[in-house]
Amino acid sequence: xxxxxxxxxxxxxxxxxxxxxxxxxxxxxxxxxxxxxxxxxxxxxxxxxxxxxxxxxxxxxxxxxxxxxxxxxxxxxxxxxxxxxxxxxxxxx
Amino acid sequence: xxxxxxxxxxxxxxxxxxxxxxxxxxxxxxxxxxxxxxxxxxxxxxxxxxxxxxxxxxxxxxxxxxxxxxxxxxxxxxxxxxxxxxxxxxxxxxxxxxxxxxxxxxxxxxxxxxxxxxxxxxxxxxxxxxxxxxxxxxxx
Numbered sequence: 001x002x003x004x005x006x007x008x009x010x011x012x013x014x015x016x017x018x019x020x021x022x023x024x025x026x027x028x029x030x031x032x033x034x035x036x037x038x039x040x041x042x043x044x045x046x047x048x049x050x051x052x053x054x055x056x057x058x059x060x061x062x063x064x065x066x067x068x069x070x071x072x073x074x075x076x077x078x079x080x081x082x083x084x085x086x087x088x089x090x091x092x093x
Numbered sequence: 094x095x096x097x098x099x100x101x102x103x104x105x106x107x108x109x110x111x112x113x114x115x116x117x118x119x120x121x122x123x124x125x126x127x128x129x130x131x132x133x134x135x136x137x138x139x140x141x142x143x144x145x146x147x148x149x150x151x152x153x154x155x156x157x158x159x160x161x162x163x164x165x166x167x168x169x170x171x172x173x174x175x176x177x178x179x180x181x182x183x184x185x186x187x188x189x190x191x192x193x194x195x196x197x198x199x200x201x202x203x204x205x206x207x208x209x210x211x212x213x214x215x216x217x218x219x220x221x222x223x224x225x226x227x228x229x230x231x232x233x
Contacts (some may be wrong), residue, residue, distance in 0.1 A: 051168035054095045054229075058170060063232025067169050 023062065026088045030060045033078045033085065049073045096155055096162040097171060098229045103151035105222045111143035112215045119208060129204025133211070174228040182221035189213025 034040040042060070043053040049070060058064035059074075066074070075085045115136055123129040156163035167175065193209045 051170065052095055052162075052165055054098075055168050055170040058232035061232070064170055065233070070169060 024065045028086045048077045107144045107147050111140045115140050124204035133204045133207040178221040178225035181224045182217040186217040
């Protein structure tokens, strides 16, 4: 599902909206996993991971690359391996 | 919008209002005299009030409205934004100090020296706050 951005033109790569100004070389399934985890909010996930709601939103929309620690924490919250949450896109980066 | 981003917006508006008033009201005709220097220093009093009052009031308002957000510690993304903004602000600071040395050597003293130092700080702060706001909006 495409997301909207305050800055720059948005376009879609493999289902995740990205911004040409701040494009991460991977996609993620956080939004789906949150939905499957009882419609967990970004704020709830942020509280569990130890980051702000805005940071979760930025990660989810592909505007921010989290540290390895935060990526693992997110995966841990959903009880999934890292690659089930984040997927490297071969043609990006 | 996070608590810190809101505070940054208030700081940006405060900086523009306070120092906008300063630079537009400063009596440039007496700048190169001791009186010009004292005027510049005294004008910093209302500037500080114009800048600090909305900052304190805004911070208190947003902290009361959303205390949970205000209590949150900086996360890794916010720390990164903080560092990037500070890094970008370093360059105008260096250029401003060099400019100040140049004008002092060339006989512009007193009010000019103080005002250029203030302008250096203001430009550096505007770049810091402005770039941090840009990164907050962009994601990083």
